[in-house]
Amino acid sequence: MIPLSYYLTLSAILFSIGVYGVISRRNPIRILMAIEIMINAANINLAAFSAYTLDISGQVLVTFSIAIAAAEAAIGLAIFLAIYRMYGNVDIEKINFMRW
């Protein structure tokens, strides 16, 4: 049987890749994709703990979390689309008008 630490290590790898994508990329679409990878890492953790503690409600929470992630991706893409319409580029170094 697979130990629980294998799942946690996979989740840690995915989360690290997501963190690297967020801190190293300039393209906002790539940043959104990296955030999705981090959300999926958290979902893997939740499903693994739910299966190994013999409690199914964690897997239900993963189902809800995937739906929330879909909503978040749609809102993020819409925001970047609106920023592109207003300013003509989506360079994240110049997007500082949402700071306050």
Next chain:
Amino acid sequence: MRERISIGKLVLFILFYVIMAISILQVRWYQPTEIPRTSTALLGKVIFNLQGFVIPFEILSLVLLAAMIGAVYIAKEEVK
């Protein structure tokens, strides 16, 4: 536009992963002797149960509707 790969961020990424892997592997995790195979039917019974998750499910449908309307409103063309 080609993006350069920064060495410092790569080192930060590897250090982050190593710290997390060490902290995962140090813990003796609880290990059940046998994991029952959970089916999708059981998951559906838990979700669509009044003692279960049916009210969060309905709230989630409202959240998705609000997100869809908000995304369409933010991203739509300006009407002259």
